[in-house]
Amino acid sequence: MIQDLIKAQLAYAIQQLFGIEIKPEAVVIEKTAANFEGDFTYVVFPLLKISKKNPEQTAQVIGDFLLQHFPELETFQVVKGFLNLSIKSDYWLRFLQSVGSNQNYGMAEPNSKEPVLVEYSSPNTNKPLHLGHIRNNLLGFAVAEILKANGHKVFTCNLVNDRGIHICKSMYAWMQFGNGETPESSGLKGDHLVGKYYVIFDKNYKQEIKDLIEKGLLEEDAAKHAPSILAAQDLLVKWEAGDEQTLAVWKMMNGWVYKGFEHTYQKLGVQFDQFYYESNTYLLGKEIVQEGLSKGVFFTKENGSVWIDLNEEGLDQKLVLRADGTSVYITQDLGTAELKFQDFNCNRSIYVVGNEQEYHFKVLQQIALKLGKTYAAGIYHLSYGMVELPHGKMKSREGTVVDADDLIAEMEHTAKETTQALGKMEGESEEALIQLYHTIGMGALKYYLLKVDPRKKMLFNPEESIDFQGNTGPFIQYTHARIKSILRMVGTHDGNFQLSNIVLSKVEKELMVKLYQYPLVIAEAGKDMSPGVLCNYIYELAKIFSLFYHDHTIMKEENADQKGFRIAACKLTAHVIKSGFALLGIQVPEKM
RNA sequence: GGUCUCUUAGCUCAGCUGGAUAGAGCAACGGUUUUCUAAACCGUAGGUCGAAGGUUCGAGUCCUUCAGGGACUACCA
Numbered sequence: 001m002i003q004d005l006i007k008a009q010l011a012y013a014i015q016q017l018f019g020i021e022i023k024p025e026a027v028v029i030e031k032t033a034a035n036f037e038g039d040f041t042y043v044v045f046p047l048l049k050i051s052k053k054n055p056e057q058t059a060q061v062i063g064d065f066l067l068q069h070f071p072e073l074e075t076f077q078v079v080k081g082f083l084n085l086s087i088k089s090d091y092w093l094r095f096l097q098s099v100g101s102n103q104n105y106g107m108a109e110p111n112s113k114e115p116v117l118v119e120y121s122s123p124n125t126n127k128p129l130h131l132g133h134i135r136n137n138l139l140g141f142a143v144a145e146i147l148k149a150n151g152h153k154v155f156t157c158n159l160v161n162d163r164g165i166h167i168c169k170s171m172y173a174w175m176q177f178g179n180g181e182t183p184e185s186s187g188l189k190g191d192h193l194v195g196k197y198y199v200i201f202d203k204n205y206k207q208e209i210k211d212l213i214e215k216g217l218l219e220e221d222a223a224k225h226a227p228s229i230l231a232a233q234d235l236l237v238k239w240e241a242g243d244e245q246t247l248a249v250w251k252m253m254n255g256w257v258y259k260g261f262e263h264t265y266q267k268l269g270v271q272f273d274q275f276y277y278e279s280n281t282y283l284l285g286k287e288i289v290q291e292g293l294s295k296g297v298f299f300t301k302e303n304g305s306v307w308i309d310l311n312e313e314g315l316d317q318k319l320v321l322r323a324d325g326t327s328v329y330i331t332q333d334l335g336t337a338e339l340k341f342q343d344f345n346c347n348r349s350i351y352v353v354g355n356e357q358e359y360h361f362k363v364l365q366q367i368a369l370k371l372g373k374t375y376a377a378g379i380y381h382l383s384y385g386m387v388e389l390p391h392g393k394m395k396s397r398e399g400t401v402v403d404a405d406d407l408i409a410e411m412e413h414t415a416k417e418t419t420q421a422l423g424k425m426e427g428e429s430e431e432a433l434i435q436l437y438h439t440i441g442m443g444a445l446k447y448y449l450l451k452v453d454p455r456k457k458m459l460f461n462p463e464e465s466i467d468f469q470g471n472t473g474p475f476i477q478y479t480h481a482r483i484k485s486i487l488r489m490v491g492t493h494d495g496n497f498q499l500s501n502i503v504l505s506k507v508e509k510e511l512m513v514k515l516y517q518y519p520l521v522i523a524e525a526g527k528d529m530s531p532g533v534l535c536n537y538i539y540e541l542a543k544i545f546s547l548f549y550h551d552h553t554i555m556k557e558e559n560a561d562q563k564g565f566r567i568a569a570c571k572l573t574a575h576v577i578k579s580g581f582a583l584l585g586i587q588v589p590e591k592m
Numbered sequence: 593g594g595u596c597u598c599u600u601a602g603c604u605c606a607g608c609u610g611g612a613u614a615g616a617g618c619a620a621c622g623g624u625u626u627u628c629u630a631a632a633c634c635g636u637a638g639g640u641c642g643a644a645g646g647u648u649c650g651a652g653u654c655c656u657u658c659a660g661g662g663a664c665u666a667c668c669a
Contacts (some may be wrong), residue, residue: 049633164669328667332669478632
């Protein structure tokens with residue numbers, strides 16, 4: 001890396017000139033701001049006390065010294081306390097040649113780092129997926145891919161929340177009002193059908209509460225005694241008792257949902273190494289509770305409920321087992337954590353879960369630490385912000401959601417309309433076109449959701465459609481398609497060139513520097529677990545390329561070496577776009 | 593009440609461990625194509641970075657206080 005060379009040279013210069021030992025790693029350099037001449041900048045202000053000179057003089061002396069000892073340095077400029085260094089064009093050209101046709105450019109050695117388990121998606125089985133789930137799925141998938149690119153062995157899993165009162169609500173409503181309706185008879189996708197009864201339940205339940213309040217009950221009591229909630233609770237008891245009829249309905253309705261989810265997952269392009277079902281894991285946590293009691297980490301209250309005191313850690317007392325001996329959410333998660341560790345033997349486990357669960361995961365980690373679990377320190381909650389609508393949070397029960405399937409269909413439709421309006425794809429097969437609309441529509445959606453910092457909440461306005469122009473997935477896909485178009489015309493030209501015959505323009509040099517940064521960006525995205533970092537980078541790359549494309553001819557360039565260089569630059573740009581987008585789960589078309 | 597978090601252009605967002613004149617896109621206005629894909633490129637306009645203090649040679653970035661949004665603080669999952 002050139003950065004390391006520069007740091008070493010700077011450290012050497014400072015030691016020689018001012019007699020102060022500095023470790024090269026401790027030297028801070030940064031990219032030169034766009035409006036100044038140069039590639040890298042060293043800020044000399046911190047050095048003034050030891051240099052005993054003013055900022056300009058200090059920078060000047062260091063620059064002069066570097067020019068004599070650092071062969072890669074072309075020139076330097078001093079602006080106030082900033083030393084701007086320009087690297088020789090040859091360096092960038094040799095870089096381009098050295099990458100050549102390396103298909104793994106930017107990727108770390110596979111499986112060279114510790115294994116990581118990424119849990120994401122984690123849906124409830126009582127309703128279809130919505131925009132919030134899409135963000136979760138895309139984030140989980142992208143983070144897993146980025147970690148792979150950083151050399152980790154990565155496993156992915158999906159913990160399906162398939163039991164509990166919410167499913168019983170859908171089940172009860174279906175049993176009451178469904179008349180045996182099935183996905184086949186209704187033509188509805190399975191998860192949507194079940195979701196429909198979840199909404200029906202809620203409507204009915206609210207009406208019952210209203211009626212009871214009119215009869216003189218307090219709201220709180222009405223909510224507890226409404227017939228439908230009692231019936232749903234009764235179903236849950238039956239389910240836990242293993243009642244055959246209840247289990248049969250449960251299995252049937254969950255089956256519908258899974259089939260629906262499978263379709264949506266396939267559209268989203270996500271997949272998992274392992275599925276876990278809470279109906280299988282919810283009992284496991286109870287063993288951990290016993291373990292915690294025997295180790296004295298947990299304590300029992302008079303009514304028999306089991307708790308942990310986390311006041312010292314700045315948290316409250318937390319329930320881990322109910323008085324009736326049934327498990328709660330945290331109990332299950334403790335069990336699942338143990339099971340995941342047994343299955344994958346991973347000490348690092350990432351949970352892609354919304355930020356509303358931050359407290360929960362703090363508690364989970366603290367309990368695991370107190371129990372002395374080896375995997376405790378590696379529990380990491382990748383907490384992402386909610387997707388909000390202009391009027392606030394999405395609520396499935398109230399029907400104020402942006403449905404995943406609807407949105408995907410809408411994106412594909414917009415892609416189709418836009419493509420047809422531009423009329424560049426005439427003569428393509430119907431099959432290829434459908435694939436293209438999917439690629440572009442999903443490219444727009446995925447990029448839109450992934451470009452913002454995962455930790456921040458984001459706003460989605462259904463009234464405004466997701467753009468296809470500017471800082472968007474389709475713009476980047478389009479850039480790729482344009483490059484491919486050139487490369488098709490270039491034919492077999494291999495992009496070879498001699499260094500000596502080439503003069504790099506400003507844009508060309510910028511393009512080289514940008515391409516050079518790809519491995520660093522992958523490392524940074526991995527460290528921060530932020531696909532947004534990668535999105536920004538690829539956008540900037542596409543933007544620089546577009547300018548380069550606009551300003552320079554490739555086919556008609558007469559200087560053979562210059563032409564060869566440009567072809568090589570095109571090839572590498574196309575490769576980085578494709579490779580980077582693949583990490584985000586976004587495909588790029590050859591033509592569009 | 594307590595804990596956490598957010599606030600940057602009309603809108604949606606970048607801004608790396610503090611560094612130079614705070615950047616994109618969309619929307620608005622204007623320009624660029626007989627020449628490699630105009631889903632592009634260029635330009636104009638738009639900001640006292642929520643407010644006030646502080647630390648520093650230097651603060652959108654760090655600290656304190658305040659204001660406003662949001663989340664969590666269930667024997668729901």
